[in-house]
Structures are given as C-alpha cells and as structure tokens.
Amino acid sequence: MRNVFLKIRQYFNLIFFLTLQAIACYILFHYNRFHEAVFMDTAGQITGFINERYSNIEGYFSLKKTNTELMEENTRLRNLLLQNFEIPDTSVTVVVDSIRVDSIAQYRKYEYYSARVINNSVTAQNNYITINRGYAQGITKDMSVISPSGIVGSVVNVSKNMSTVMSLLHSQAGVSASLKKTGETGRVEWDGKDPHEILFKNIPKSVQVQPGDTVITSLYSTFPAGYPIGVVTEIGEQPGANFYVLTLRPLTNFYNIQFVYVVKNLFKEEQVALEKTNPK
Amino acid sequence: MNDLPKNIIRSILFILVQVFILHKIPPLHQFITPYLYFLMILWLPFRTSRTALTLFGFLYGLSLDYFLKTPGLHAAACCLVAYLRPFVINILISKEDSGFNYVSPAPSSMGWSQYMVYAFVLSLAHNTWLVFLEWLQLRNFLYLAGKIIASTGVSFLLIIITEGLFFRKQKFKTNI
Numbered sequence: 001m002r003n004v005f006l007k008i009r010q011y012f013n014l015i016f017f018l019t020l021q022a023i024a025c026y027i028l029f030h031y032n033r034f035h036e037a038v039f040m041d042t043a044g045q046i047t048g049f050i051n052e053r054y055s056n057i058e059g060y061f062s063l064k065k066t067n068t069e070l071m072e073e074n075t076r077l078r079n080l081l082l083q084n085f086e087i088p089d090t091s092v093t094v095v096v097d098s099i100r101v102d103s104i105a106q107y108r109k110y111e112y113y114s115a116r117v118i119n120n121s122v123t124a125q126n127n128y129i130t131i132n133r134g135y136a137q138g139i140t141k142d143m144s145v146i147s148p149s150g151i152v153g154s155v156v157n158v159s160k161n162m163s164t165v166m167s168l169l170h171s172q173a174g175v176s177a178s179l180k181k182t183g184e185t186g187r188v189e190w191d192g193k194d195p196h197e198i199l200f201k202n203i204p205k206s207v208q209v210q211p212g213d214t215v216i217t218s219l220y221s222t223f224p225a226g227y228p229i230g231v232v233t234e235i236g237e238q239p240g241a242n243f244y245v246l247t248l249r250p251l252t253n254f255y256n257i258q259f260v261y262v263v264k265n266l267f268k269e270e271q272v273a274l275e276k277t278n279p280k
Numbered sequence: 281m282n283d284l285p286k287n288i289i290r291s292i293l294f295i296l297v298q299v300f301i302l303h304k305i306p307p308l309h310q311f312i313t314p315y316l317y318f319l320m321i322l323w324l325p326f327r328t329s330r331t332a333l334t335l336f337g338f339l340y341g342l343s344l345d346y347f348l349k350t351p352g353l354h355a356a357a358c359c360l361v362a363y364l365r366p367f368v369i370n371i372l373i374s375k376e377d378s379g380f381n382y383v384s385p386a387p388s389s390m391g392w393s394q395y396m397v398y399a400f401v402l403s404l405a406h407n408t409w410l411v412f413l414e415w416l417q418l419r420n421f422l423y424l425a426g427k428i429i430a431s432t433g434v435s436f437l438l439i440i441i442t443e444g445l446f447f448r449k450q451k452f453k454t455n456i
Contacts, residue, residue: 012331013330013331013334013363016331016335017334017359017363020334020335020338020355021356021359021360023338023352023355024341024352024353024355024359025352025356026352027352027355028350028351028352028353028356028413029352046346047346047347050296050347051347054300
C-alpha cells in the first residue's frame with residue numbers, strides 16, 4: 001500500500017497533467033452538452049462584454065465603408081420611388097379619409113415560423129426535440145414552440161440550420177398556466193415519470209376543479225396567452241398545503257409530433273428592458 | 281515591478297493580442313493560424329513548480345477558449361506546453377550552468393541558440409497537439425502535416441520578433 005502512495009507521489013505531476021488533458025478533451029468533445037450549462041454562462045458575459053467593446057471600436061474603422069454602402073443603397077431605393085414612374089390614371093375620384101388618428105391600428109405581437117421536427121425523444125428524464133430551423137431562418141434562443149394541438153417547449157440552443165427545443169417533458173421545464181374556466185394561475189411541470197402525465201401545481205383548494213377541465217397558457221407565460229396545454233385527469237391533494245396538485249394529459253402528442261410552430265414574441269425585448277428598470 | 285501583478289497583466293495582454301489582433305488578421309492561407317499567446321508560459325520564472333505550471337497552462341488556455349468558443353482545445357495544448365517545459369529546460373541547460381541563476385527564460389539568460397531551440401520545440405508541441413485535436417474531427421492528412429509546419433513556422437517567427445522587440449533584461453541572482 002505504501003508503495004502505491006509512493007508511486008503516486010513520484011508520478012504526481014504526470015497524473016495531474018493527464019487528468020487536465022482528459023478534462024480538456026472531455027470538454028472539447030462534449031461541447032454541445034456543456035456549452036449551455038457550464039461553459040458560456042458567466043464567462044460568456046465577460047467575454048461578451050469585451051467583445052462588444054471591441055466591436056464598438058472596430059465599428060469606427062469601417063464607418064467610411066458603411067457610409068458608402070448606405071449611400072449606394074439610398075440611391076438604389078430612391079430610383080425605385082413611386083414618383084419616378086408615370087402611372088396611367090384610371091381612377092375617377094380620390095377620397096381622402098378625414099380621420100387623422102387610426103384608433104383601431106393593430107400591432108403585431110407574435111410571429112410564427114413553421115418547422116419540422118427532425119429528432120425527438122420522450123423516454124429520457126430530460127427530453128429534447130430538434131427542429132430544422134436555425135438562426136439563419138430567424139430562430140433565436142428562448143422562443144416558444146407550439147404544436148397545432150398544444151404547447152411543446154422552448155428553444156434552448158440554436159445552430160445555423162437547426163435548433164434544439166427543451167420539450168415540456170424536461171425536468172427544468174416550467175410553464176405559467178391557468179385554468180380556462182376560472183382563470184387561476186399556477187405552474188405546469190413534469191415529474192419525469194410518465195410522458196402521458198404532467199403536473200399542474202399551485203392551484204388553491206378553494207377553486208372548484210373537475211376532471212376534464214382545460215388548462216391553457218396564462219397571460220404571464222412566454223407562450224401566446226390562451227393556448228391549450230392539457231386536460232385535467234386527476235385531482236391530487238398536497239398533504240399539509242393549501243394547494244392542489246392536478247395531473248394533466250398533455251394535448252400535444254409528444255410521441256408522433258412532426259410539425260411545430262416557433263413563436264417569436266416581438267415585444268419581448270421591450271418587456272425585458274422595461275422590467276429591468278424596476279427598483280429592486 | 282512585483283512578479284505576480286506583472287505576470288497577470290502580461291497574460292491578459294497576451295490573450296487580448298491573440299484574440300483581437302492575431303485572430304482578426306485576414307488569413308494568409310488556410311494552413312496558417314498565427315499563435316503567439318503561449319509565449320506567456322515560456323516566460324514564466326524558472327522556479328515555478330511543475331504542478332503550478334501545468335495548472336496555469338490549463339487555466340490560461342481555457343481563458344483563451346472562452347473567447348474563441350472552442351472549449352478545451354487550447355487548454356489541452358497549453359497544458360502540454362506547460363508540462364513539457366521543465367523537461368526541455370533541463371535538457372538545454374544543466375543544473376550547474378549559469379542559466380538557472382536567472383529569474384526566467386529569455387535569450388539574455390539562456391543564450392540565443394538555446395532559447396531558439398526551446399521556443400521551437402515548445403511551439404512545435406503546441407501546434408502539433410492543437411492541430412491533432414482538430415484533425416480528429418477532420419481526418420485529412422495533408423491538412424494535418426501542412427498546418428503543423430506552417431503554424432509552427434509562423435509561431436516561431438512571431439516569438440523571435442517579440443523577443444527582438446521587447447528585450448527583457450534578466451537580473452542575475454546572487455546567492456541569497
């Protein structure tokens with residue numbers, strides 16, 4: 001035994017070196033799994049900060065080129081202007097709308113991108129779905145994903161032409177949801193046991209719930225409000241707490257999911273920026 | 281200046297130079313990636329213990345990896361350089377030689393020829409390991425050989441230029 005320790009001490013540097021090499025190679029070859037959790041989180045903020053500063057400075061050097069490009073584009077667009085073209089006049093009268101303010105103007109909040117599922121899992125503790133759209137097609141991180149029948153999950157990783165979606169069947173997935181009938185808001189989670197059952201928590205016992213009630217996304221969730229999630233199948237009681245634990249059957253069939261929509265919330269940045277200014 | 285803050289500032293500068301200058305240069309050829317940052321490890325004092333040296337190499341490489349989004353790649357290569365360094369030094373200068381009486385490796389303390397061998401061997405080790413790890417994903421022999429030779433040549437050249445530009449005067453340690 002003593003010899004073993006002696007050997008270890010003798011070769012300590014070599015062992016230490018080999019361990020570090022192994023760690024480095026492990027990180028290198030498991031990049032995608034690591035990338036989100038360990039690697040890019042806090043360090044990404046620091047390097048991102050420096051990178052941003054650098055590109056701010058770098059921007060000055062290309063100002064002239066950028067200006068020329070913009071000038072060229074302006075010329076091109078100016079040439080397309082309507083007043084450059086003569087249109088044969090076929091109209092008889094021109095009516096001018098006297099209302100100055102368009103009070104029923106609508107602005108768009110959500111944009112939908114269709115996508116096809118190219119990889120799917122339901123059997124693991126943490127399930128991911130891969131879809132065939134990436135940042136080249138307008139997908140960014142944290143966009144929500146829905147299927148025609150119910151919600152699916154949210155985008156966690158984006159590459160050029162595909163992205164991975166954290167499915168609702170994931171131990172960290174959590175969606176703010178509410179009962180369609182009475183509007184009480186709680187949280188939908190998955191306990192990792194059965195892909196046919198998800199849990200709906202934090203509904204007070206004062207609410208009357210029946211099996212068959214529909215649960216929809218709440219106004220506060222990242223999904224479009226009012227989108228269906230599941231149907232209550234079982235009403236469980238949390239001992240010692242004032243809340244129900246409802247079991248839902250998800251309306252999305254995660255087994256044969258093929259087409260999904262990725263939802264982009266156009267106001268998300270504005271909302272996040274506004275909420276950041278809240279006094280703490 | 282004290283040793284520790286000097287080395288910290290130096291390593292930050294080396295990383296920034298590597299990321300924002302050497303990696304922003306438009307590539308001359310697909311084989312050439314100019315690497316200079318590992319010169320930092322070559323400059324560490326003689327007295328640094330081997331464990332500390334290896335650990336520093338790993339962390340230093342990893343910090344470059346954070347910028348270049350290649351986790352583990354440069355960490356592995358730097359770790360190798362740091363581990364090999366004491367062996368190369370031991371071969372090049374014997375214990376009784378005057379070299380060990382200086383603080384850290386430099387042309388003025390080791391002599392130009394020895395220092396050049398030292399720099400060449402370690403930059404070869406660095407680039408070989410780096411390209412080899414990349415090659416595991418690409419599997420193209422010409423790429424492997426060409427890139428090792430070209431990168432080592434460029435690295436070596438950059439090291440010589442740096443040594444010429446920033447002459448580091450080495451203090452002779454008298455018996456303490």
